[in-house]
Amino acid sequence: MNSIIKLEIQKKTFKKKDFSILNDFDLEVKPGERLSIIGESGVGKTSLLNILGLLDTDYQGNYKLFDSPVNDLSRNKLAEWRNQKIGFVLQESSLINSLTIEDNIKLPLMYGNVEKDLTVQERFKRITNKIGIESILEKKPLDCSGGQRSRAVFARAVIMNPQIILSDEPTASLDLENKNKIINLLFDMNKEFNTTIITVTHDLDVANRHERIITLERNE
Amino acid sequence: MKYSLFRFIDVIEAFAIYLMCFSTNLIFTYVKTLDLGDSYILRTFLESIIEYQLLINIFLTFVMIVFHYQFLNRKKTEISCRILVGDTMVNVVIRYILNSLAILVFSFLLSLLLNFYLELNITSNLYLVFIFIIYILISAGKVEKE
Amino acid sequence: MRILRFFILKIFLKRPLLVLGMITLLLLANYLSFTTVRSVISTFQGYEEMEKLNQEGTIIANLDPDSEADFNRIKIEDTQKVYEYLNNNYTYALRVDGFVTLLPNEHQMEVPFNYIDEEAYKINQLELSQGDHLNFNYKFNKDDIPVLIGAGLAKTYPVGSNIEITDPVTQQLVNLKVQGVLKKNAQSSNFYAPNSKNYHNFSIFLPINEEFIQNAGLDLHVNGLMDLILLDSTKEEAMNLRENIKENLGLEFNFFNQQENFEFFEDYYLNSLIIICTITLILTIIIVGLAIWNNLVSVRLMIRDFTINLLVGLSYSKLRAIFYSYFGMLFSIILVIVSVITAYNRYSSWLRNDSTFATYGILGLISMDWMALLIVLFIDVIIAFVIVELTIKKIKSIPISVGVLQ
Numbered sequence: 001m002n003s004i005i006k007l008e009i010q011k012k013t014f015k016k017k018d019f020s021i022l023n024d025f026d027l028e029v030k031p032g033e034r035l036s037i038i039g040e041s042g043v044g045k046t047s048l049l050n051i052l053g054l055l056d057t058d059y060q061g062n063y064k065l066f067d068s069p070v071n072d073l074s075r076n077k078l079a080e081w082r083n084q085k086i087g088f089v090l091q092e093s094s095l096i097n098s099l100t101i102e103d104n105i106k107l108p109l110m111y112g113n114v115e116k117d118l119t120v121q122e123r124f125k126r127i128t129n130k131i132g133i134e135s136i137l138e139k140k141p142l143d144c145s146g147g148q149r150s151r152a153v154f155a156r157a158v159i160m161n162p163q164i165i166l167s168d169e170p171t172a173s174l175d176l177e178n179k180n181k182i183i184n185l186l187f188d189m190n191k192e193f194n195t196t197i198i199t200v201t202h203d204l205d206v207a208n209r210h211e212r213i214i215t216l217e218r219n220e
Numbered sequence: 221m222k223y224s225l226f227r228f229i230d231v232i233e234a235f236a237i238y239l240m241c242f243s244t245n246l247i248f249t250y251v252k253t254l255d256l257g258d259s260y261i262l263r264t265f266l267e268s269i270i271e272y273q274l275l276i277n278i279f280l281t282f283v284m285i286v287f288h289y290q291f292l293n294r295k296k297t298e299i300s301c302r303i304l305v306g307d308t309m310v311n312v313v314i315r316y317i318l319n320s321l322a323i324l325v326f327s328f329l330l331s332l333l334l335n336f337y338l339e340l341n342i343t344s345n346l347y348l349v350f351i352f353i354i355y356i357l358i359s360a361g362k363v364e365k366e
Numbered sequence: 367m368r369i370l371r372f373f374i375l376k377i378f379l380k381r382p383l384l385v386l387g388m389i390t391l392l393l394l395a396n397y398l399s400f401t402t403v404r405s406v407i408s409t410f411q412g413y414e415e416m417e418k419l420n421q422e423g424t425i426i427a428n429l430d431p432d433s434e435a436d437f438n439r440i441k442i443e444d445t446q447k448v449y450e451y452l453n454n455n456y457t458y459a460l461r462v463d464g465f466v467t468l469l470p471n472e473h474q475m476e477v478p479f480n481y482i483d484e485e486a487y488k489i490n491q492l493e494l495s496q497g498d499h500l501n502f503n504y505k506f507n508k509d510d511i512p513v514l515i516g517a518g519l520a521k522t523y524p525v526g527s528n529i530e531i532t533d534p535v536t537q538q539l540v541n542l543k544v545q546g547v548l549k550k551n552a553q554s555s556n557f558y559a560p561n562s563k564n565y566h567n568f569s570i571f572l573p574i575n576e577e578f579i580q581n582a583g584l585d586l587h588v589n590g591l592m593d594l595i596l597l598d599s600t601k602e603e604a605m606n607l608r609e610n611i612k613e614n615l616g617l618e619f620n621f622f623n624q625q626e627n628f629e630f631f632e633d634y635y636l637n638s639l640i641i642i643c644t645i646t647l648i649l650t651i652i653i654v655g656l657a658i659w660n661n662l663v664s665v666r667l668m669i670r671d672f673t674i675n676l677l678v679g680l681s682y683s684k685l686r687a688i689f690y691s692y693f694g695m696l697f698s699i700i701l702v703i704v705s706v707i708t709a710y711n712r713y714s715s716w717l718r719n720d721s722t723f724a725t726y727g728i729l730g731l732i733s734m735d736w737m738a739l740l741i742v743l744f745i746d747v748i749i750a751f752v753i754v755e756l757t758i759k760k761i762k763s764i765p766i767s768v769g770v771l772q
Contacts (some may be wrong), residue, residue: 096674
């Protein structure tokens with residue numbers, strides 16, 4: 001089976017810092033794979049996720065996503081792919097506080113121009129029902145609990161039915177019950193739609209539930 | 221500065237806005253005292269602006285409201301953290317008022333130099349000081365934690 | 367459009383204070399630029415009028431501002447002598463205004479009388495909307511006097527109608543015959559205040575000839591000398607007139623030739639305009655600086671909102687388009703406010719029955735206002751470009767992954 005992600009990084013440097021990370025780092029991910037990335041703080045886990053998620057294109061190397069070289073894509077195309085092919089599950093604080101939970105979840109629909117699509121509306125109902133957040137749809141994020149916000153972040157990530165879900169410490173601030181809920185939701189997506197799951201985590205318990213674990217180490 | 225919500229850049233920003241408001245008012249007042257002689261073009265132009273001196277000055281002071289608003293919004297987390305480690309909201313508010321007043325007074329005193337240089341009455345900027353004090357007191361009611 | 371509406375309603379307007387702050391600053395910048403641009407346009411209009419007048423051989427009279435003038439001792443016989451001397455030795459252009467009379471009209475405006483001789487009429491002929499131009503060879507006290515009237519009087523006094531009135535300068539009952547109607551907003555500038563305009567929408571232009579001048583009162587005689595223009599003359603010849611006036615009336619007059627007038631006007635106009643433009647430029651830069659600060663502060667507060675949108679599919683080019691549209695809307699609102707203020711100022715002349723400033727215009731604004739608004743619109747495009755590009759630069763400098771968690 002062809003790789004969905006083929007990444008070859010020579011190095012990633014930072015303008016204001018005199019060090020580099022991800023030196024000579026290669027990664028291939030197959031469709032439907034469940035991959036977790038672990039490593040100590042500062043080794044470049046989040047940076048790697050930003051590169052994979054097309055949020056960062058400032059590095060030396062090549063990245064092919066769905067067999068297309070990312071470096072050749074325009075900023076508009078990158079935005080379109082972030083909207084349609086990639087879902088981001090970040091920490092529960094990554095919601096817009098001035099919008100309701102429903103507006104937050106439906107945000108990607110506006111950029112995909114599918115707000116009125118009946119299939120998408122059906123999917124919205126199914127997802128919110130499945131993760132149990134129908135009762136908070138009219139609430140603002142600050143009026144919800146951390147677990148509810150995390151589920152809302154998850155709903156936003158999957159509303160466009162992406163082929164890849166990238167999650168960055170999705171369970172960092174959650175209790176055991178909510179942690180399990182989020183991980184189960186991610187894996188259900190994987191089973192149901194063969195969605196590729198890539199999770200950055202410090203939690204070995206979460207990491208162990210993935211098919212493959214990559215440990216990033218500090219460059220000497 | 222240890223107890224203050226104000227960082228150096230905040231002080232500079234507030235200070236610059238106060239000074240700009242005071243200077244604008246003083247320059248308007250100064251222009252009114254000038255004898256422009258036969259220069260009708262210049263006189264009518266300046267009159268058409270000076271006619272709205274009070275309105276323009278009040279509009280400019282609005283920038284200070286924006287400063288207080290964005291400042292207090294940005295400082296919500298810091299206020300939460302301070303309260304978490306033993307500070308009280310009352311103390312935070314009092315310090316905020318005192319710090320704001322200190323910046324205002326210092327700016328006003330500095331603007332007096334321009335007053336003396338332009339030989340204008342030192343009371344010219346007083347009404348602006350009152351407006352700014354009102355802004356500080358109103359904004360003090362908006363000191364909130366996250 | 368959907369995305370723009372979303373950003374305006376759900377992101378920008380959620381912090382109305384910042385929007386209000388921005389509108390306030392941009393309003394100040396716009397009003398200032400508008401006032402300056404209109405002042406410059408008005409001055410250039412006045413300058414053009416002056417150029418028509420200031421030809422080779424033209425000498426313009428001006429009462430010496432440093433001299434002591436005792437108008438009470440001047441008698442009509444003395445001024446008649448001066449005008450006799452003028453008629454015998456010079457070709458001159460004479461125009462006198464400022465005589466206001468009451469004449470019934472639908473807007474109940476006072477009616478200013480403008481007395482103009484043939485030479486002055488030739489130099490700066492006003493455009494007509496109806497009827498014919500003035501003729502000057504009528505017999506005073508025998509013929510009807512042909513007159514031009516302002517557009518505001520045309521309904522009450524159409525072309526061909528007669529007006530019987532006591533003439534303010536001869537104090538005699540005269541019959542005026544409406545010969546033509548001036549175009550709407552016909553105006554003339556002051557010699558020494560070229561940016562100030564007198565609109566003739568309610569004026570009556572009365573042609574004067576030698577006979578009329580002889581019959582006129584002291585007011586017209588003295589006022590006529592104030593801005594007298596000698597044509598095809600020299601400075602030396604003008605000095606003779608200077609002596610004659612001094613001898614007969616005791617008034618000190620200066621006479622300036624083309625070169626002197628040119629130098630004076632160039633110096634005066636140019637210096638005034640340079641000072642005005644410099645003041646405006648400095649103030650605009652300060653205000654735009656504050657507007658940039660205001661917008662960067664908004665970005666600081668809303669960075670999470672922007673970056674979350676970028677995360678889920680918004681591109682930087684769309685965000686740029688959103689900002690340009692947003693500022694386009696702000697500037698449209700502001701230009702409407704400036705237009706309303708200006709239209710109200712113009713309308714207040716009608717409320718005050720101030721006939722020299724009452725103007726007709728589209729939505730209350732005259733062509734000069736529209737032209738100034740157009741230039742201000744151009745200035746707004748530059749301001750919007752600077753603010754939006756700096757804002758986008760600031761947003762781009764914050765990594766999406768960092769902004770999302772702020």
